[in-house]
Amino acid sequence: MTAGIDLGRPQAQAIRSDEDVVRVRQLVRAVAVAVKLSLVDQTKLVTAASELARNTLVYGGGGDVEVTIVDNGVRRGVRIVFADSGPGIADLDLALTDGYTTGGGLGLGLSGARRLVDEFDIQTAVGEGTRITVTKWSR
Ligand SMILES: Nc1ncnc2c1ncn2[C@@H]1O[C@H](COP(=O)(O)OP(=O)(O)OP(=O)(O)O)[C@@H](O)[C@H]1O
Numbered sequence: 001m002t003a004g005i006d007l008g009r010p011q012a013q014a015i016r017s018d019e020d021v022v023r024v025r026q027l028v029r030a031v032a033v034a035v036k037l038s039l040v041d042q043t044k045l046v047t048a049a050s051e052l053a054r055n056t057l058v059y060g061g062g063g064d065v066e067v068t069i070v071d072n073g074v075r076r077g078v079r080i081v082f083a084d085s086g087p088g089i090a091d092l093d094l095a096l097t098d099g100y101t102t103g104g105g106l107g108l109g110l111s112g113a114r115r116l117v118d119e120f121d122i123q124t125a126v127g128e129g130t131r132i133t134v135t136k137w138s139r
């Protein structure tokens with residue numbers, strides 16, 4: 001599982017299956033514990049990561065995640081990058097609207113994830129893919 005991971009380096013995980021989404025959750029939890037996020041913040045970050053990993057799998061056709069410990073001189077945090085080479089998102093404002101879905105979901109994954117983290121950035125281009133970066137800081 002996540003025992004023995006070297007937290008000094010970015011941790012990479014492919015997202016190609018439901019099992020990989022579970023592995024992303026476990027990895028993010030382990031890194032969040034290591035930087036001493038509160039239990040509530042751990043859960044917020046794991047929830048956001050789970051939604052974004054699922055989108056990477058379902059809409060992006062699979063991809064990769066990288067989890068890194070960051071330090072701004074005052075606090076430590078966890079930064080997670082989700083990258084896929086799928087269809088991209090044509091209308092980002094729409095995709096971030098509560099309830100908007102093209103896949104019959106609840107349409108709350110992206111918008112919810114954004115509210116659960118401290119920093120949220122999306123780079124996407126139609127036909128090229130999507131790259132979402134989230135960060136949560138210890139407090
Ligand atoms: N990585 C991605 N690549 C392409 N499109 C995406 C990606 N992630 C999200 N989208 C688009 O944004 C929409 C909104 O995503 P969001 O996660 O909010 O809702 P959902 O996945 O449809 O439903 P839910 O997450 O609530 O089950 C998706 O329906 C999809 O059209």
Ligand SMILES: [Mg+2]
Nearest residue numbers: 055105109110
């Ligand atoms: Mg979703």
